[in-house]
Every structure is written in C-alpha cells, then in structure tokens.
Amino acid sequence: MPIDLKHYDPGPFFDEMMASKNRARPLAKELIGLFRRMNDGALAARQASAELAIKEMGITFTVYNEDDGMIDRNWPFDIVPRIIDKQEWDRIEQGLKQRVRALNLFINDLYHEQKIVKDGVFPAEVLAESKNFRPQCVGVKPPLGVWAHICGSDLVRDADGAMYVLEDNLRVPSGVSYMLENRLVTKRVFPELFETYAPLPVGDYSIQLYELLAALSSHSVRRPSVVVLTPGIYNSAYFEHAYLAMEMGAELVEGRDLFVDKHDMVYMRTVSGARKVDVIYRRIDDEFMDPEVFREDSALGVPGLMRAWKVGNVGLANAPGAGVADDKVVYAFVPDIIRYYLDEAPGIPNVPTYRCMYPEERKYVLAHLDELVVKPANESGGYGMLIGPRATKAERKTFAGLIRRNPRNYIAQPTLGISTVPTVVGQTLEPRHVDLRPFILSGRKTTVTTGGLTRVALRKGSLVVNSSQGGGSKDTWIVDSGN
Numbered sequence: 001m002p003i004d005l006k007h008y009d010p011g012p013f014f015d016e017m018m019a020s021k022n023r024a025r026p027l028a029k030e031l032i033g034l035f036r037r038m039n040d041g042a043l044a045a046r047q048a049s050a051e052l053a054i055k056e057m058g059i060t061f062t063v064y065n066e067d068d069g070m071i072d073r074n075w076p077f078d079i080v081p082r083i084i085d086k087q088e089w090d091r092i093e094q095g096l097k098q099r100v101r102a103l104n105l106f107i108n109d110l111y112h113e114q115k116i117v118k119d120g121v122f123p124a125e126v127l128a129e130s131k132n133f134r135p136q137c138v139g140v141k142p143p144l145g146v147w148a149h150i151c152g153s154d155l156v157r158d159a160d161g162a163m164y165v166l167e168d169n170l171r172v173p174s175g176v177s178y179m180l181e182n183r184l185v186t187k188r189v190f191p192e193l194f195e196t197y198a199p200l201p202v203g204d205y206s207i208q209l210y211e212l213l214a215a216l217s218s219h220s221v222r223r224p225s226v227v228v229l230t231p232g233i234y235n236s237a238y239f240e241h242a243y244l245a246m247e248m249g250a251e252l253v254e255g256r257d258l259f260v261d262k263h264d265m266v267y268m269r270t271v272s273g274a275r276k277v278d279v280i281y282r283r284i285d286d287e288f289m290d291p292e293v294f295r296e297d298s299a300l301g302v303p304g305l306m307r308a309w310k311v312g313n314v315g316l317a318n319a320p321g322a323g324v325a326d327d328k329v330v331y332a333f334v335p336d337i338i339r340y341y342l343d344e345a346p347g348i349p350n351v352p353t354y355r356c357m358y359p360e361e362r363k364y365v366l367a368h369l370d371e372l373v374v375k376p377a378n379e380s381g382g383y384g385m386l387i388g389p390r391a392t393k394a395e396r397k398t399f400a401g402l403i404r405r406n407p408r409n410y411i412a413q414p415t416l417g418i419s420t421v422p423t424v425v426g427q428t429l430e431p432r433h434v435d436l437r438p439f440i441l442s443g444r445k446t447t448v449t450t451g452g453l454t455r456v457a458l459r460k461g462s463l464v465v466n467s468s469q470g471g472g473s474k475d476t477w478i479v480d481s482g483n
Helices: 026-037 040-055 084-111 122-128 176-189 193-197 205-214 239-249 304-308 332-343 360-368 391-406
Strands: 018-022 058-064 069-074 081-083 152-156 161-171 226-229 251-253 258-260 266-267 278-281 314-316 372-376 411-412 418-423 428-437 439-442 447-450 453-457 469-474 477-479
Touching: 026 081, 026 193, 040 069, 040 428, 058 239, 058 266, 058 391, 069 439, 084 152, 084 161, 084 332, 084 439, 084 447, 084 477, 176 205, 176 239, 176 278, 176 453, 205 226, 205 239, 205 278, 205 314, 205 439, 226 239, 239 251, 258 304, 304 314, 360 391, 391 469
Parallel strands: 081 477, 226 251, 226 278, 278 314
Antiparallel strands: 058 069, 152 161, 152 428, 152 439, 258 266, 372 411, 418 428, 428 453, 439 447, 453 469
16 A cells, blocks of 8 residues: 555644655655655565664663663654754754854853853852752863863754754763664665655764864873763663764773873773873763762772863863753753853753742643653653653642752643654654754863754654653764755
C-alpha cells in the first residue's frame, strides 16, 4: 500500500512539514513527495536499515532502571529528517550567540564584582541558594574570559510557530555525537535527498571543538595536548566521550590516569612515562573533579586539578563554576541578564515562566497546578518535574507541598503545544513532538552547529523527548530555500 498522508493530523499543534492534512509546507514538498511515492513496506524497510546501521556502528546510550541496573541500548533514531529554513536559522543562530555571550558575562560578574546583584537586577537570594555557585572560583580569570565554552540550549516551537528557549545547559551538555552520527545514518538511508536538499554540513564540529580547546592552552606549542576526562564506562554519555576523543585525536582518560605534580602541572600516565597535559575537556561534574577542593570521597577526579587551573597551567572546559547559570530559576532571569550586559532585546524569547520564589507568582502556580509544568531548579533529563494536565490529584498535592517548603527551587511554565514532525510508526507516518538542542562553542570566536540534535517523543501524545524516558532523535537539516 502507498503511504497515505490524507489522514495525517497533528491536531492543534504546529507541524513542521505539513501545513494541513495532505498538504506539505513548501520546504518539505520534495521529501513528502518521496513518501507519497513509497509503499509502506519500503518505508519500514528504510527504518529497519537505519536501525541495522546504528547497531553495526555501535551507536549506543546507557539507561538505568531499578530492576535491571545499567543497560546499553541502541540509539533510537527516526529516519524522517526535520527541515528548517536557513533564513529562520540565521536569526536563531544570532539569538543563541547573544544569549551565550550574556551568560558568560553574567558568570564572570558573579565570581567578581557581582554588579548585577548590587544593581538589583538579579536577586541576591537566588545566588545565595545556588547549588552550583562555587566559592572556590571567586576571583579566577579563565582563559579568554570564557566560562561556558560548550553550551546546549534547548529550543521548542510552540503552536504559534515561533521558537522559544526552554532551558540552557552549561555544565556538561551532551548529545552532539548523536547529532553527528544521525547525519551519517541519514545519508545511508536517503542518499538521493542530499542532492535535492543539500543540507548544511555538521561534520566540522569536531575540528571546531579541538580548535576551541587548543586555544585554552597557556603554553606556546603547535599542537597542545588535549584530553577528554570521562567518569568511565558506566556513565550514560560514555559513547559520546569516546566518540569525541577519537574524532579530535585526543586521549580519553579517567581521573586515575592524571596527576598534578608539586609545580601544579598536570600529567597523564602512559606506558612510556608521564606526558604533560595542556587542556582538559571534562565530562564530570564540578563536585567530583578534585577531591582536595570538592567532594573528598570522589574517585573520579584529580587531586590538585583546581590548583593547576587557577594558576593557568591547564585549561578546563567548561570552567568550574559555569553551572551557576545552569539553573532553571536563573533561566527565568536570562532576558533581564541580556538587557543588563548587552543593552539588547533578547533575540529568542524565553518560554513564559512563573518564579515560585515570588508570592504572587507562587499563588498563581498553586492555583493552576493542573494546567502548568513545574520544574525543579537543577534536575535534568526530564526527571523531577510535574506535568500538571497529566498528573494525578495526589501528585499535584505532593508538588504543592514541595513548592511551599522550598519556593526558590521551583519554576512553572504553561504546558506548551510543542511542534510535531512526521515520524515512522510501523508502516506509516504519524506526528510526534520534537525539541532541538543546538550546541554553541565559545572561545576566540563563537560558533553554532548548523541545526543540532532534534529529539523526538516517540510515544503518541508524549511531550517527553529524553532518550532515557522513551524519546529518540532525528537528523536536523538547515536548508537554503533561496527566498
């Protein structure tokens, strides 16, 4: 049977490929035309081919559950790409660069003069209760004045068709390896479409990342020694750590592979002896990176690493302390942060957000829990939040108690009707909700990936796109329509 899109119905949501039932948006006409010419068996066969390629390429992610512990699973991937017009993307790219520039100025200010607090733009009580503010970083001046070198900001398109920033990830944002692998798999599955669409390339990310890291070296050498510091094979993002190290030609190391000498220099243990390390791309959280300074019981970090960083003997990305801006309550103030430091209007708006720390906003949230999404300040991966319209009365009551006990720790947002993209379900196409995580690199210059990691909620009606909770991903195409 041919693929039938006459009954494809995204409902009240903005669909990024279908303008209405059986009518493709201009940029998607060639792709939708291909699907109309395919039969359902051919569609299912291409999806199966992609899944086989993922298995052969060893693209995995790790999930944890109470019954089975740690499980490696093949990366969940949908073959239908998401297409974004380059003209729109150019505006998004500028907005992301603006946002990260302001966030780096904000972080630097918090660890120095704290002018934004003194001027009453950012509340002192939010900073005082920040879980990710590191007093050990006060007064430090990182190379290039940058704290968050790699940032992943999550974007969503609402029912009005406009893009919004949902949150910022500035500690150890993950997912870029899957963005790169998604492109390789899509080329295998739909090679004919790359001549028609010519999506902008993403494969230069590893080169850009290495150049950024190399620029953090304080030593004048032609090729600085760069390593990727991983917590180890049991980390959920270990595939990405190994992938990026291989792509950059860098060593993948664990904390036990490094040591700091009496001169505060960092060395790597090798079979041929100690080798000096200039830059570390760390994929471990602050609290585990140096047991001399943070958690004494950490076996993942390197004793003395903070000393080496503070005196400029080693570059660290992201810088310790950058996570102070990776807080969903701080997120609510980012538009004010942009205006304060840059004297500009935000290029990409935030999702409307209620801050439970303020009595009037908290009162509204408590009265409308059945309509809102409530998020704790520092959880990630879709954990610890309440989706009000789908929660039970008991769950809403529990969250009301949590908010009253610690209002600073919670924000609330409207339940968004985030956009959909056609997705393979069995032998046909159905709409599924998506978000987008572009990656922004900040060093001597700022670059944004052309597109990013589109995450898709594979379960019908679900808004949760995280792979750990049943989500998957799509290739993201930035296409110049010539308009």
